[in-house]
Amino acid sequence: MRKHLFYKLFTFGKIHFLFFVTGILLTCANFLEAQNVKQFQNRLKSFRFGCTAGFNFSDFYKTSPFNDPFNAVNTSGNDPYLFVDFGFMAGGLIIFQMKRRVDVTAELQYSQKGGSFNDNGFIHRLSLHYLDFQILPGIRFLDRFNVKAGASGSLLVFVKAMEGRVNVNTDKEPYSPNILNGIFSLGYTDYSGVFFEGRAEMGFSNINNTSYPGKDFFLGSLVWQLNIGYIF
Template identity: 30%
Template sequence: MKRIQILILAFILLAGFQQVNAQTGIRAGWNYPEIKGISSDGNSGFHVGFYKKISLLGLVAVEPGIQYSQKGGKFEDNGMTGTERLHYIDVPVLARLGFIPLINIFAGPQASFLVARNYEGSTDISSIEELSKFDIGGVVGVGINLPLGFNVQGSYDFGFSDLNYSDVDTKNSVYKVSIGKNF
């Protein structure tokens, strides 16, 4: 129930900012996630979603968003390589600071909700019951504004919450490269 309430709040925030200097956009890109705390190599994935960029003071903006994101990793499992794919709905709220109209840096908190899991290894697992369903984290990155409303960015997402993975203190860690389009 809590998950649904937070998602509804995110949609209300995105829909509620109908200002002249607000832009709605879509964003998609490549993920390189890891599970920190266990010997994990990256496991390529993707993310896709939308955002609302609200300009506050010239080159300062707030950007709430919602996106689907694949996280997880690869690691040794009984002498074999196991692949963990965790599927999340991320709700970031970013503050953007532009140095010049072309380049900006951003940071902010992010709430993530685990919605599905696919583990392939010595056994296949799809149950999310033993994992933490909610993750609070942060996002930092740099973006470049391109002509025609396009933008590219690189970011790093890091979890603060323990995933409760194999009774080891584990956290999400994701490098992202994205392309977006403002409307």
């Protein structure tokens, strides 16, 4: 009888013990899940999304004699005068907040770059349209201001070469399909999320496709950009 009673108590105790252990495990699982959700939410707060648009002034620089860069005839036989051209840009961005004053911005934008030259009073223009992917580490100072420096890879999408007002070439083959650029920027972000930014961009890669006839010289891009955007 005592043995039977002891067996019942032991069995009853094991059941309670199993319920107790199960409860502990469920509590731990819920706690860990809550922690993971909280960590995920906190990490998600580190990312901010935005959009930007603006205009730029672009030019070219060369490291060798300027030799018919736009498939146009240089009748003077001398280096023609280079001057800036007007373009635009627009795109989206993601900002990852690493520390209180340090972040990294990734941007995908469509941009127009180019330049012009005057050959004996005759204007030649080259407009190159790119899809840019930019990575810009930045530091914030004085609370609202920021400075960024990074690089971008540009994929050539469209070409438009003009002589005066006449479109003479849309062939992409004479130009490199992708280029690498260095970027420096200074910006201000308002408490509302609106930001203003000025940028300087210098091409490190040759715009010309050197394997194409008449393009066997280095031609780089210089871009000065002013843009406005909004961070959601």
